[in-house]
Amino acid sequence: MNPVHADILERLSELLGADRVKTDPDSLANYGKDWTRANDPRPTAIVFPGSIDEVQAIVRLANEYACALVPSGGRTGLSGGAVACQGEIVVSFERMNKILDFDPVDRQVICQPGVVTEVLQNFAEEQQLFYPVDFASSGSSQIGGNVATNAGGIKVIRYGLTRDWVVGMKVVTGSGELLDLNHGLIKNATGYDLRHLFIGSEGTLGLIVELTLKLTTPPKDPMVLVLAVDAMESAMDVLRSFQSRLPLTAFEFFSEKALRHVLAEKGLQRPCETVGEFYALIEFENVSEHTLDQAMEAFEYCMEQGWALDGTLSQSSAQARDLWRLREDISETIARFTPYKNDISVRVSRVPAFLREVDAIVSSRYPDFEIIWFGHIGDGNVHLNILKPDALDKAVFFKQCAEVSVEIFECVERFGGSVSAEHGVGLLKKPFLHYSRSAGEIACMKALKQVFDPRGVMNPGKIFD
Amino acid sequence: MKILVAVKRVVDANVKIRVKADNSGVELTNAKMAINPFCEIAVEEAIRIKEKGQADEVIVVSIGDKACQEQIRTSLALGADRGIHVEAEDGVQPLAVAKILKALIDKEGIGLVLLGKQSIDSDNNQVAQMLAALGNMPQGTFACAVELTDGKVKVTREIDGGEQTVLLSLPAVISSDLRLNEPRYASLPNIMKAKKKPIDTVTPADLGVNTASGLKIIAVEPPPARSAGVKVADVDELISKLKTEAKVI
Ligand SMILES: Cc1cc2nc3c(=O)[nH]c(=O)nc-3n(C[C@H](O)[C@H](O)[C@H](O)COP(=O)(O)OP(=O)(O)OC[C@H]3O[C@@H](n4cnc5c(N)ncnc54)[C@H](O)[C@@H]3O)c2cc1C
Numbered sequence: 001m002n003p004v005h006a007d008i009l010e011r012l013s014e015l016l017g018a019d020r021v022k023t024d025p026d027s028l029a030n031y032g033k034d035w036t037r038a039n040d041p042r043p044t045a046i047v048f049p050g051s052i053d054e055v056q057a058i059v060r061l062a063n064e065y066a067c068a069l070v071p072s073g074g075r076t077g078l079s080g081g082a083v084a085c086q087g088e089i090v091v092s093f094e095r096m097n098k099i100l101d102f103d104p105v106d107r108q109v110i111c112q113p114g115v116v117t118e119v120l121q122n123f124a125e126e127q128q129l130f131y132p133v134d135f136a137s138s139g140s141s142q143i144g145g146n147v148a149t150n151a152g153g154i155k156v157i158r159y160g161l162t163r164d165w166v167v168g169m170k171v172v173t174g175s176g177e178l179l180d181l182n183h184g185l186i187k188n189a190t191g192y193d194l195r196h197l198f199i200g201s202e203g204t205l206g207l208i209v210e211l212t213l214k215l216t217t218p219p220k221d222p223m224v225l226v227l228a229v230d231a232m233e234s235a236m237d238v239l240r241s242f243q244s245r246l247p248l249t250a251f252e253f254f255s256e257k258a259l260r261h262v263l264a265e266k267g268l269q270r271p272c273e274t275v276g277e278f279y280a281l282i283e284f285e286n287v288s289e290h291t292l293d294q295a296m297e298a299f300e301y302c303m304e305q306g307w308a309l310d311g312t313l314s315q316s317s318a319q320a321r322d323l324w325r326l327r328e329d330i331s332e333t334i335a336r337f338t339p340y341k342n343d344i345s346v347r348v349s350r351v352p353a354f355l356r357e358v359d360a361i362v363s364s365r366y367p368d369f370e371i372i373w374f375g376h377i378g379d380g381n382v383h384l385n386i387l388k389p390d391a392l393d394k395a396v397f398f399k400q401c402a403e404v405s406v407e408i409f410e411c412v413e414r415f416g417g418s419v420s421a422e423h424g425v426g427l428l429k430k431p432f433l434h435y436s437r438s439a440g441e442i443a444c445m446k447a448l449k450q451v452f453d454p455r456g457v458m459n460p461g462k463i464f465d
Numbered sequence: 466m467k468i469l470v471a472v473k474r475v476v477d478a479n480v481k482i483r484v485k486a487d488n489s490g491v492e493l494t495n496a497k498m499a500i501n502p503f504c505e506i507a508v509e510e511a512i513r514i515k516e517k518g519q520a521d522e523v524i525v526v527s528i529g530d531k532a533c534q535e536q537i538r539t540s541l542a543l544g545a546d547r548g549i550h551v552e553a554e555d556g557v558q559p560l561a562v563a564k565i566l567k568a569l570i571d572k573e574g575i576g577l578v579l580l581g582k583q584s585i586d587s588d589n590n591q592v593a594q595m596l597a598a599l600g601n602m603p604q605g606t607f608a609c610a611v612e613l614t615d616g617k618v619k620v621t622r623e624i625d626g627g628e629q630t631v632l633l634s635l636p637a638v639i640s641s642d643l644r645l646n647e648p649r650y651a652s653l654p655n656i657m658k659a660k661k662k663p664i665d666t667v668t669p670a671d672l673g674v675n676t677a678s679g680l681k682i683i684a685v686e687p688p689p690a691r692s693a694g695v696k697v698a699d700v701d702e703l704i705s706k707l708k709t710e711a712k713v714i
Binding site: 125221225227269271272273296299300303310311312313314315316317318319321323 | 477478479480481497499500502505539542647649650651652653654656657
């Protein structure tokens, strides 16, 4: 990519108005990064389109001047996908944040990509419906960013990923063409479903400029259990015991070390007196008068087997919310330790053996680092966070972590798992993509990018080079 | 000493309330219900007193239809010893509640009564005061600290602009404010044990109380919808709007 031509900034100002092209240092530092801190932001400018036409015009200019664009949503990404560190122009969707239409018969909502996830969740609630994709960053992340990363979160075990809720999408491809994909159809067997290529494409194929999402019936009276478990592996036995008896909406886990950080930082109460090495957070729908008995039965069984040591059950939605915070506040709490994040997954059945191996690697290779485990273990997805010791330089720390990552990812590969379960590849996982994707697959991905983005203006250097 | 705690089953604090179409009340069908938060604090305080060895028994009472046994069970799981369910139709008014509690105090020989300062559904804040008057007992309302010493109870009360400490002789009535304590979670083993703890059912008539009320609710209406915010161009416009429209300065 060429260095940005001064002319393009002028043309962008003509197009959008000078106040929607920002080049001040604060804006550059702020909009040039996501939640990751491994790369320092260095964009040339930030632009704020307000319409699809304006997005198209921006992409055409980028093609004309061979200038790289970085799509930017809520900047909560954990893979560096929205980081602009080589003079790119950042396209922020902050202004395209309106809910455009809702159809109660279709139970579908049409919205602009910059709608904040939580705003959509609240909108659904007002219609007495439910948008189920949820995670700790939903108060800042945008629907466009969620679709671009195919975000997962805490309800995947029941409701699936963002992909499962996208029924229509308008995109401006890297060549500036506007595509209107699937427009809300449930069934549509007319060849390649291009919508699914853009879901999870991390802004490398085009810009998502409008979305049609479906909503569903809200869960009935969700209740939360937190169990202290004796060992990481038992979490899967606990999962099976509860899954066979109850309609689960979430199954999460976290370590005592993670809990301790959250309790200290947030002033919350311990879930139960007994300290476990790990905790399982289980959410289920209280569908009938027998549900609670079944929950107790599952708990008793887990106690008898020695997997569960103690636990609590929410008695009000305030308690349910506080118990959820024990899990949801982890990422935010440990952020100040500049953690090195691994977001790895294997098939659920392989989790115990996989965890045993990964645990052995990290305990022998990181004897001096604090290791924080948590994640969506019901989906086979664990977040392994290595905290940076205060005294250690950031660059040195990340380099050491990347070396150990190789061993972890070799293990992921042996288990047929993924080096990025839900956070995307972006910049941070790019060197490791080949552990989860074959050379043939990567070649196909590159060929697809050529089709939609022949001049390579869309988020170059992300996912692969 | 026996402690009596009253708990009310109310709509969960986080439920978005909707008024019934005919304005006769709040829509409760399928709404999530929970223990009134102030009552939960009262239960916690009673259990803490017992855990310190300053009480022999914590008795929890709830007045309402059968469903309120759920909130009694929750209190038993938190550590109360036994429950009394006073079976009555919903909507028993504060004076009748106070009379029922007075009858139970006499029957059980209660040394200390702990109540929530108000229930979050009807927001009356009356029962503790009425009960104290009916029983000719001292009262410590809006408690943020409770300490038993030498057969008396010291209660720190939240009052406008500060705190007031009162020393009450027993038997006494205390109503809890929000900051009195942070209620514990109910542990699963204790929830299981609570199933075996006894709950007696009685009726107001058994206690010689007539719950008929002279109060009639004419209409329930939602608060007016808040109007949307406005953006102002500068500080001068803000100040002028605060003066002329909001009239706050
Ligand atoms: C505390 C915390 C907890 C999290 N928990 C989870 C979790 O449980 N599950 C999970 O999946 N993720 C989680 N994340 C990661 C993150 O929130 C998600 O990846 C989210 O979907 C990113 O959305 P965003 O709007 O912030 O996107 P950004 O970070 O702004 O961008 C993400 C990617 O999408 C691209 N993009 C953004 N908008 C568009 C668009 N309109 N068109 C094309 N491309 C676009 C960007 O270029 C970038 O590659 C968490 C993050 C934090 C900070």
